[in-house]
Amino acid sequence: MSVHRLSQGGHINRSQxxxxxxxxxxxxxHPGDTLASALLASGVRLVGRSFKYHRPRGIMTAGPDEPSALVELRERSRTEPNTKMTDVELYEGLQAWSQNRWPSLKFDLMAVNGLAGNIISAGFYYKTFMWPASFWEKLYxxxxxxAAGLGRATCLPDPDHYEAVHAHCDVLVVGSGPAGLAAARVAGEVGARVILCERDFLIGGGLLLDPAQESWRKEMIATLQGIRDVQILPRTNIFGYYDHNLLGGVEQVGDHVAEPHPHEVRQRYRTFRAGQVVLATGASERLIAFRGNDRPGVMMAGAALTYVRRFGVAPGKRAVVFTNNDSAYATALALAEAGLDGVVLADFRRENRLAAELRAHGVDVRFGIEVSDFGKDRVTLRTPSGGGDNVAADLLCISGGWNPNVHLASQSGARLSWDATLSSFVPGAPVQAERSAGAARGIVGIGEAARDGLAAGLAAANALGLGGGDIDFPLPAPEGPCAPLEPLWEVKSSGKAFVDLQHDVTVNDIRLAHREGFSHIEHAKRYTTHNMATDQGKLGGLVGAAILAEARGETLEKVGLPTFRxxxxxVAIGALAGGTTGERFQPIRRTALHGWHLRHGAVMRPMGAWLRPSYYPKAEETAWDSVSREARGVRQSVGICDMSTLGKIDLQGPDAATLLDRLYINSFSTLAVGQCRYGLMLREDGIAFDDGTASRLREDHFLITTTTANAAPVxxxxxxxxxxxWPELDVQLCSVTDQWAQIAVAGPRSRVTLAKVVEGLDLWAFRFLSVGEGHMAGIPLRVFRISFSGELAYEVAVPSRHAEIVWRAILAAGQEFGIVPYGLETMDLMRIEKGHLAASELNGQATAADLGVGRMMKKTGDFVGRVLSARPALADPGRPRLVGIRPIDSGKRLRGGAHLVSKPGSGRSLGWITSVTRSIELGQWIGLAMLENGEAMSGKTVHAVSPLHDEAIEVVVSSPHHVDPENVRVRN
Amino acid sequence: MLLIPCPYCGARPQDEFHYRGDATVKRPAPDAGLQALYDFVYTRTNPRGWHLEWWHHYAGCRQWVKVERNTLTHEIRTAVGPAEDTPQLSA
Amino acid sequence: MPARIEPIADRYSAWRLLKEGISGNRGWKQAWRKPEPKARYDVVIIGGGGHGLATAHYLANVHGITNVAVVQKGPIGLGNGGRNTTIVRSNYLLPSNTRFYEYSLKLWEGLEQDLNYNVMVSQRGQLSLFHSDSERDAAVRRGNSMRIQGVDAVLVDGEAVRAMLPFLAMDNPMFPILGGLLQPRGGTARHDAVIWGFARAADRRGVDILEHCEVTGIRRDGGRVVGVETTRGFIGARKVGIAVAGNTSRVAAMAGLRLPVESHLLQAFVSEAIKPLINCVISFGAGHFYISQTDRGGLIFGGDLDGYNSYSQRGNLPLVERLMGVGVSMIPALSRLRVLRQWAGIADMTMDGSPFICRTLIEGLYLNGGWCYGGFKATPASGWCFAYTIAKDEPHPFNADLTIDRFLEGRMIDERGAGPNPWAQ
Incomplete structure (x- = not known):
């Protein structure tokens, strides 16, 4: 047995x-230990160094309030810096390292900072390091x-997994102390669906510290486990209270083992949508500021009690307990019972009825005492008259009172109110469907808290219309009233007295902040960094506020606390991501032909949420080899392309044409059945939104296509x-994007190819911009004679599940013509040659006129965007307009994103290049661009400059239609 | 995660909906002129408090609904279809 | 009249720090006074955030207008000035924005010396990553636009990004990192210090900073402004400037103005402090995520708006889940680090994503707002241009395009092309 481990008692398993x-x-x-309790049991006191002064620090608390005892836990890809050892459940093989020290924990050179404490006081860095200006980034x-930062992070990916679970319940109980257990039980017994969350790995909260309550704790847990609709979630911390009674939490599923079990997650992100919430989150003990209150050996009194009672550890050999309230009497008693020598209880108050019992156990109880200093194994006691006494002690337990854990109540929107008895803030009137119970609202005593929890649980159930019957179960006896606390925030003396141990904020820093005008609590916090450490000011937040209140000459109630957020x-960032990371970051959409593309060597490329073939390289082919082969194949013979990602919207109803007339800049009511037409939509602000085709399948039935990216927005x-x-319009619309696969068949031999496949449609009588229905082996097909490539072309729509049969049939039919499958790159090449628009041009900044399609706008009738597109600056012909460009030196390349200027070095851009490609037809680079006064510039020379590439070339401006501007091919 | 009481589907989480802002502005008649269209598209009361706003139940019934929500507390009072008026704020 | 405060007597320096440190830090003065309101001022600025205080500083120090009050509902600097992600950069696409933000960056570069306050401007670089060929072309267009206007920009290819930031996941199936556009002069500044530095510098020239002084009305006499009604009484003024981004609609409504603005939530997050991991500011095209590391060691990050009108200053979980998902997808090492604190600010979102600094139809009333995501980096230039506009009653060329009537005229400055959808800007 290690030196400080008690021979019996506690919730640890000594047999292992x-x-x-x-x-x-x-x-x-032992199992049941935390890393902190196990180290204390082994006599380890110095565990870390502070942030600024690198002062030696020990273990202050027994839970997540810990400011000082931080370690790097685990190693390599599982490294977790800044882990509170008081919050780590011990497991076999655990590895941890102290942090923020050099060269070693015992001897840290940065501790010289402490000597300059008065100079590097609050906010010192705002007042210096300004000369010379360039030295800030280089040196200071x-x-x-x-020097800053705490632990070191790994650069490696996390090997563990996470998931998200979303739960609904009638009553969510947060915290499993006496109040939480009673609330959960009563709510469960009246039939509410209850979830009880406990951040700790053991259920019971404060009950774990009192052996007399053990049978009640066990009985309550057993009862709750027997109620079908009660779920108990240990190791589950609720981290936030959000709108509409949604709470977020994280369950630490696999943190108490060296590695999570196979097929199990490390942590589970949980949300809870609760009908009612009972916040039984307990209370946190607060610090007292005095010289040396940060040294190893200082510990919160409640934590010391926890180490003795729950972990069977004596956290020191000789102890002084310093308090201003009754709660620490239990600590002194426990320490005495644990066999510590000469326990001194220094009570700041005048008297207390509990003294007699403690004295009977050998505790030296003294009243009217302050602790004015803690040095090496020596506590300096001071009486009000100024008398002093030094007591040998390696453990100094302090209790400045208890703050209800109001964080969640405050986040829920409830204001806080001041409780003079506690000298602390308690939750005010609820805003959402929540109530606090037990210590979380300032109730003292286990029996009292249990009763309060029962009432809260019942009230929560009642609010949901449940309950009514008599619910009765035994509760611990009330402890009766305790003697009042006497507020004590600071024992004044020279030297450093800390209010924030992690950020090394002292009482003098707070006073300095006030002197310099940072007197509002939020200003003081920001100026001194008080409360901003990883313990979020749970220990010293109110103490700092009290020092500020004194400096301001105002009440603590008036000064208040910073906002609880x-x-x-x-919380681990990976937990909040909940597993939607990496390849699961967003759902990947695949077309019905995805498998075929992969089997045929397609290089796939993301496009919006989709994966699409980029090109289909043959062995040894470079990307350009492949693209140029595909493009030549289409232009010279026939190619086939998967266009399924295009948005497809089906409109039906007598007013379908009217709706389209009002949404597109051009008319569709004039479109004959069996015809298609290109259309452009504007946003209401007159800027181009999306383009596509609309096909009239019947008088009252249209099918429109959208760009891939805009399918959902359109x-x-x-x-x-x-x-x-226009709700009066009788029209229904729905997406059929996923229902229909769409296959483009393009090239001079597309007709002869397709004619071998499509039955029931005479392709020789089927003119450009027609739509018709046919079939193949009983599979219905819709055939559109439209062309994105600029060649004679068709698009064949086929129900998705038959897509591959039809695709393969077309390939087989085209085999004699050397049909080539082509991908996005080739499609893009050909559409740039042809001067068709894509997302680079439809970028949300251009009008119809800018894009060269202004003439399509109806002269009469309302349509979305009509009025605002006529605003003066939008109608200015000098705006950048779509043009084609090509280098004068045909050996030069173009770059997308290059700017057009009148001469190199000009500081004024006349436009920019939207899309570029190497043209197969023209044998040189060509591009599309937006150029001021575009039409008037045709035939003129400008310079395309890309200072990023240190390039400037002369280009000639042309029509955007580089290939077949007369549109002869598509009509063949 | 807001809980939006879709008048057609019942209470559904916010991530089934897309937002589209102020539902009190009405698209003016085609001949109402530039200023009227400008106000429809651009001018917003942007209240601190109750706000009538469009949400689209895109992952549900695909209906546009008018939701009365408090921009300070995020409390939701009512949600109705496009043709209906809410008791407190009229569209 | 309060005595003019001598600027030299209270200078900050290493020497002074040493002197005060030895003598118990007793000699420091209030960073700004807490004066009582005077009956009238030449100029009243509504809004004690970064922009309002910067405006007061430049009015006093550039234009010599020192009879100025800055009125603030609560304490100064607790709105967006104290809630942002501290990034400074000028990597804008459209010339109206580029020249304004570049001027701002130039002011940042000399701000410590101008204010005698270390606001910790740190030009460690800002890198915007792209994930597709079209995003690369957009980045190239932007970078070239910057270079043509004399702003620094460097195109970084994928290999160089990998070498700079070895912890990035380069090969996400949907968001591979192909490269980035780096602005070497981009970086961060200490946001609270900016507030305090401007406040102190303005105060030292006689500007009254009136905290806990809420404006309840804007008093007019016919077509011109004569002062503001406040919770501390009426304060007369020849000119009134509004700089209350987040609440611009509400304050402007006091003068009968209705604006193309919506208020939206923008959340931000900070992790526990760790030893240096990320040197520059990184932003990702994937899902809109940006991250940097403070000098104290915390990783500070943010992303999109929550997406609905709000004045609540509290965010919700859908955005959090999405943002953390992007973060871990792009920087897998974030997974085991812990986020310490989350907060939210109210962003004035305009209908084109760009701000306004302009006169209004009411004589003597000036408007500064619509800062969307960009308010912090704009702080010095916003104050500089607003001071100019107020002092001269005409805009400076840097803010000549940043008017409200641009929407009626069709001169939108829409960097993202998102249109009049503030929640999507």
């Missing part, structure tokens, strides 16, 4: 030994950055106008 390492040294503990800041305890846009602006 766990081995772990801290700073490379081997230690032993790198030094600061190197998520997270109640820091449908939503159409639904908005159809449902809210």
């Amino acid at each position: 030994r766990l081995t772990f390492h801290f700073d490379g040294r081997r230690f032993f503990g 800041e790198p030094l600061i950055r190197h 998520p997270y109640t305890k820091p 449908l939503e846009h159409m639904e908005f106008y159809a449902q809210t602006v």
